[in-house]
Amino acid sequence: MHRSGELYGQFETMDQQRESASLGMWVFLVTEVLFFGGMFMTYTLNRSTYPDVFGEASRSINLTLGAVNTVVLIGSSLTMAMAVWAAQVGKTRLVTFFLIATLILGTVFLGIKGVEYHEKFVEHHVPGLDFNFELGASPATNAHAQLFFSLYFAMTGLHALHMIIGAGLLLWLIKESLRGRFTASYNTPVENVGLYWHFVDIVWIFLFPLLYLIDRH
Amino acid sequence: MSEHHIVSPKIYLSIFAALMVCTALTVYAATVDLNQYFRGLNVIVALAIATLKASLVVLFFMHGKYSPKRTQLIIVCSVFWLAIMLFMTMSDYVSRAWL
Numbered sequence: 001m002h003r004s005g006e007l008y009g010q011f012e013t014m015d016q017q018r019e020s021a022s023l024g025m026w027v028f029l030v031t032e033v034l035f036f037g038g039m040f041m042t043y044t045l046n047r048s049t050y051p052d053v054f055g056e057a058s059r060s061i062n063l064t065l066g067a068v069n070t071v072v073l074i075g076s077s078l079t080m081a082m083a084v085w086a087a088q089v090g091k092t093r094l095v096t097f098f099l100i101a102t103l104i105l106g107t108v109f110l111g112i113k114g115v116e117y118h119e120k121f122v123e124h125h126v127p128g129l130d131f132n133f134e135l136g137a138s139p140a141t142n143a144h145a146q147l148f149f150s151l152y153f154a155m156t157g158l159h160a161l162h163m164i165i166g167a168g169l170l171l172w173l174i175k176e177s178l179r180g181r182f183t184a185s186y187n188t189p190v191e192n193v194g195l196y197w198h199f200v201d202i203v204w205i206f207l208f209p210l211l212y213l214i215d216r217h
Numbered sequence: 218m219s220e221h222h223i224v225s226p227k228i229y230l231s232i233f234a235a236l237m238v239c240t241a242l243t244v245y246a247a248t249v250d251l252n253q254y255f256r257g258l259n260v261i262v263a264l265a266i267a268t269l270k271a272s273l274v275v276l277f278f279m280h281g282k283y284s285p286k287r288t289q290l291i292i293v294c295s296v297f298w299l300a301i302m303l304f305m306t307m308s309d310y311v312s313r314a315w316l
Contacts, residue, residue, distance in 0.1 A: 015221060023288050030295040037299045041306055048307075063244070070240050078233040081224070081278045088223045198278045202271045208240075209263035213247035217259075 005186025018188060025192040029199050036203055039158065043151050043210060050144040057133065057148035058214035060125065062116055066212040069112045070204065076105035077201040084194045087177075087187035095190065096177045102197065103170040106163055113160055117153075125149050152211055159207060162200045169193045222283035232277045239270045 011017040047054045083098035124132045126149065133145035173193055176182065182190050243266040251258035276282040281292055 018221065019285055019288070022284070023291065026288055026291045030291060030298075033295040033299055034302070037302055040299075041302055044303065044307065045310060048310075067240070067244055071237065074233065074236045074240065077274065077278055078229060081229045082226060085224065085226055085229065088221070195279055198274050201278075202274050205270045205274070206264075206267050209243055209247070209267050213243065213263055215252075215259065216247040217250040 005183070005188075014185070018191075021188045021192060022195070025195050029195060032199060036155075036158070039151070039155050040206070040210075043155065046147050046151065047210075047214070050147065053141055053144040054148050055215035056141075057125075057145045057152075058211060059216065060123070060133075061152065061212055062119060063212055063216065065112050065116050066208055069109050070208050072105050072109045072112070073201055073204050076102045076109065077198050079105060080194050080197045083173075084187070084190055087182040087190045088184060090184035092177070092180050092182065095182050095187075096174060099170055099174045099177055099190075103167060103174065106167050106170065106197075110160060110163055110167075113156065120149070120153075127153070155207055155211065159200065159203050162203070166193070166197050166200055169196065222280065224277060224280060224283065228277060232273050235273060236270055239266050239273075242266060 007014055007017060011020065079098045079101040083095050083102060086092075086094035086098055120126055121129070124130050125145075127146040131142065131146055131149075133142050137145070170193065173182075173190060176189065243263055246262045246266070247259065249259075251262060275292060281289060284292075
């Protein structure tokens with residue numbers, strides 16, 4: 001059985017092996033930056049074309065829930081970082097504790113996101129489904145507001161999908177850590193899932209001001 | 218190769234605190250009309266704070282500060298390519314109206 005932390009033949013030292021794993025994860029994250037980058041590009045272009053409607057549409061999403069979610073997600077990044085630390089210093093039971101804390105915070109984030117989505121469904125703010133931005137909105141306003149909400153759902157939806165995948169990875173890590181797999185000498189999976197989790201956090205760090213905080217004054 | 222660096226919980230907690238302060242700051246900044254001083258200042262401030270937060274996450278939570286040089290190069294590359302995409306595309310769209 002591999003994955004137990006022995007030195008593979010192609011590496012000279014454990015450090016080299018660990019750094020290669022981390023480098024590979026980073027290369028994957030670079031492709032993710034460009035993947036999300038395309039959406040941010042589309043967003044930038046449309047927002048600069050229809051600044052007023054984007055501002056109006058942004059004000060209709062729930063700022064409180066968005067801000068609370070930002071705190072929850074950054075909190076989950078903290079517990080994830082602590083899980084990596086616990087593994088590095090060999091505190092096996094703390095690893096499990098912090099991984100479970102991260103999973104709970106991630107789930108809370110998704111739950112709050114669900115409440116927000118529900119609000120949008122109730123308000124007819126879901127593109128294509130009986131969309132009507134507000135009473136008496138002109139066809140042009142409606143069309144441009146749909147652009148905003150299409151981007152809102154695509155970007156937060158893609159982000160949420162990444163969270164769900166992350167939650168799956170966390171479940172696997174928790175299972176492995178309960179068996180005492182992660183020690184001071186072998187914790188690469190915790191580190192790499194950590195990198196992924198922090199990346200998803202960074203995406204949200206940009207999504208929050210761009211979607212929720214346009215012209216709130 | 219250098220010894221594997223372990224970041225202490227104390228640093229993680231201070232970074233978390235800094236991220237919380239930045240989050241409060243960005244919400245507050247959005248409620249103030251900065252555009253009256255300079256057009257687009259609101260979005261510039263929002264993105265500056267977001268970039269600062271992202272940098273803190275990359276440098277400390279993701280150990281970017283303690284990573285080997287070649288990993289750091291990969292990290293910088295991602296930002297560089299993203300900048301090319303945003304900058305080139307926007308300069309195209311903005312300058313179309315000049316023709």
